[in-house]
Amino acid sequence: MMSPVSGQPTAADDARRPTNVILFIPDGFGPASATMARDYLRKYEGVGELAMDSIQTGSVRTFSTSSRVTDSAAGATAYATGVKTYNGAIAVDTLQRPLGTLLRAAEGRGMATGMVVTSRITHATPASFSSHVPERWMENEIAAQQIQSGADVILGGGMRHFLPSSAEGSEREDDRNLIDEARAKGYTFVDDRDGLMNLSNGPVLGLFSMSHLDYEIDRDPAVQPSLAEMTDKALSLVSKDKDGYFMMVEASRVDHAGHGNDAAAHLKDIIAYNEAMEVALKHARRDGNTLVVSVSDHETGGLTLGRDIHKEDGVDGVYAWHPEVLHRVEGSHGAMFDAVSARYDHLPDGATATDSVDAVAAVLSNMAGIDDLTDAERASIQNSLGSYDLNYTVSDLIERRAVIGWTTRGHTAVDVNLYAYGPGVENFRGNMDNTEVGDILASLLNLDLDALTADLREETEETQKAEKSKTDATSGPSPGSE
């Protein structure tokens, strides 16, 4: 290790301990994502740096116990608990036993806590701070645990896992209405931007969509709050607590756009993340007691700025990339498909494949500024009509013009950028393991995650024992049973 610039390491130094921690997780934000957004802002807003550029302190390695390429569940669990686990695990260890999390430990110490996300609040990242299940897709169970977690601020999407099965759009398989249950516990429930903005006290449960919030590029600002607005409101609520606060903010959909290889949606959600970071940093600079750490869980998509297109096209695209192509795009791939579907509905009976391709071409012209489709590109569109492949055909059309590459619809193993500001910042430097980030945050906040883990394990064992004896009692003694 390098000799510390500041003289002494400081985890034990109270003067350097933060009262509050804001942990940002820009899900799926890789090193190239940062360059992409900065290059764009330099060209279109004359801003040479991202809000977090000056506070980069190193990078983080993200492998899980089951793969060199982590998923968001194992990635978030590492930050939330300081323990590596398998892909798919939500705050449980490799033996599926619950692990104490920063949020629950902070809650236990009387601090205010919050979670602000743009995905379903039951998605892997927020779930790993506020619930314990062996498999990330158990989102109904996650929701039920989340309203018991004690979090003072819960903002995001995912209402479908909170409504009883009888409600339209619900994904629950039981009759529980978790929104009512939350209200009974004292939560105010809000479901749109105005409702959130008018709040002045917590606790609050804000669910602004049945599933994920809209991509920033598609968002109606009158209906859904931005990540920056949610962050600002959440900070105003949790900062009233004299015992300090722990807040996790996830720019969730940076990842989803990566999975869809949707460069413009990826870019605009990164810019929304950047704006939320500005809000948090402004807050931290003002109070002087707040540590802000931002670190992705993994990269998504294998994004590269630059792509070898000359070899196929006779176009020398190497040594360039063109943000202006993304600047012309006015909707996510999903929004474009909605527009295509609307056009299909108006095609006359007996419409030909050419008519269908024309419908896609019209949407590309209107929403992506692409008016120069080649015959080969029209043929590609025709081949993927009516299939999900159309998504990647459109991606390719846009990204070839932007000279951008993607190599996967999944994640990659590349180290992610580490940013930190505030008291305790000197502990975040160099290339760190993702579990170290969680461990150090716990130490700086005086949270004993091991003790909480022990409590949770005991609780689980008692519950299992109780369930077992209930089952035994119900089924009665069974001769010859093991």
Place this chain on the structure above:
Amino acid sequence: MMSPVSGQPTAADDARRPTNVILFIPDGFGPASATMARDYLRKYEGVGELAMDSIQTGSVRTFSTSSRVTDSAAGATAYATGVKTYNGAIAVDTLQRPLGTLLRAAEGRGMATGMVVTSRITHATPASFSSHVPERWMENEIAAQQIQSGADVILGGGMRHFLPSSAEGSEREDDRNLIDEARAKGYTFVDDRDGLMNLSNGPVLGLFSMSHLDYEIDRDPAVQPSLAEMTDKALSLVSKDKDGYFMMVEASRVDHAGHGNDAAAHLKDIIAYNEAMEVALKHARRDGNTLVVSVSDHETGGLTLGRDIHKEDGVDGVYAWHPEVLHRVEGSHGAMFDAVSARYDHLPDGATATDSVDAVAAVLSNMAGIDDLTDAERASIQNSLGSYDLNYTVSDLIERRAVIGWTTRGHTAVDVNLYAYGPGVENFRGNMDNTEVGDILASLLNLDLDALTADLREETEETQKAEKSKTDATSGPSPGSE
């Protein structure tokens, strides 16, 4: 900007000024390159961290004046001079005027200086520290300027630009023997590992190959020194100077392997860079006066660890990458082609395309451990027989098995990792512009690059004036000439 951890900024603080600077440039080393090498070393050597991991302090943005995707000339010029310029420029500005460089300014201040590289010493990166030409391919002119640069240690490849045109393999177009000229200036000339190892005094010109040194994966350690050996020897020579030293070490061929999409060669050259960093850091830890900075000029190849191969192959390759595939590879693509050529020479008259494919398959079995070629892969090989495309066919065979992606045969724009250790380290943090790195190094070493630039410009203007008057005198007054 974050409040400095160390209290006061220190560029003006002599106590924090380094006596010596070692600047490492791992050419073409992107963020994924670091992850790749660490994952490999963790598996095969039980080493969890790279030598530089604990000293990462941020990242660097690399765009040039002519493109968001820089080349090595503009990239190295930014570090060498603190000035952004166009792709292709070697230590000249956008008006092609010479720029003062760290190496020449250090030389002018009486410091010892050195350059250690694995490419031709006349290649863009070392050229940008030791010569001034408007176009990187002017390597004969670069060589001539390099032996005038005053550098005390010059180690690398590129002998073909130092030998007179009459010599076998020379690329010069004149009769100058720059090796003899260097000897006349007091340089000892060496051309193999033993010659270098036996040296105890500089100045030294060591040229170990006509062109680039071999890739680490192909290197014969009895003939060519490793990057770590060259670094160690160079440090032992320049550190004798009481006035301090400036040394630039380039892991040049990390980039070349990226251009070739040759993952195993890329990996092994990164490991060689890591070993050279260990040598430098050991040195710096011992003397306490040496600042080590390591920063790439740009990423090459668009490397991603993870790749979406299931959609074509029915194989779910997402969420994994496999270093064991690269572990089995025993030579660079170039070495494999040499082996293929040797087999071709032994094919009987009337050999079929199948025989040729079999020759390639035998080499892949022997040198890459690939014994499971599919019919489709054999067809790909057959289609690219006799063409340079065979390189990328082989790349694809290996990288699909490793679940690695490449998106380009050129560079990409992604920010590169910044590493720093030693006195003055606190100046290297956050995401910096590449020119800031050069500026801060100059400031820490008390080098006035602007003054040197002014001198060089005056010199150039005088030379041009002299050449003009010589031309005028030779051609005589010409009535009616402009």
